[in-house]
Amino acid sequence: MSACQITLDRTRCAGIGLCEAISPDVFEIGDDGQLQLLVDVVEPARRQELEEAALNCPTQSITISTLG
Numbered sequence: 001m002s003a004c005q006i007t008l009d010r011t012r013c014a015g016i017g018l019c020e021a022i023s024p025d026v027f028e029i030g031d032d033g034q035l036q037l038l039v040d041v042v043e044p045a046r047r048q049e050l051e052e053a054a055l056n057c058p059t060q061s062i063t064i065s066t067l068g
Contacts, residue, residue, distance in 0.1 A: 001047075001066075002067045003041050003043060003066075003067045003068070004041065004042045004043070004047050004050055004065070004066060004067070005040065005041055005064070005066070006026065006037055006039075006042065006062065006063070006064060007063040007064075007065065008035060008037055008063075009061045009062075009063070010035070012059045012060065013034070013035045013057075013061040014058070014059050014061075015029050015034055015035055016057075016058060016059075018057060019035070019053040019054070019056065019057055022049060022052055022056065023046075023049055023053050025038060025039075026038055026039055026042060026050070026053070027053065041067065044066075047064065050062075051064055
């Protein structure tokens with residue numbers, strides 16, 4: 001399996017933080033209220049967790065794709 005690429009559409013993100021609650025080592029709401037990606041490539045074993053974060057995003061700002 002190939003690594004997972006995380007893409008964030010900052011124009012849609014409302015900084016609600018459901019993704020951070022699911023994957024706090026990947027997503028973080030900064031002091032400015034803006035979502036930050038702490039990493040943008042994650043091992044394939046975490047794909048289900050990342051998909052859950054993306055599906056729970058109320059603004060659908062997160063996209064998970066496979067590298068390679």
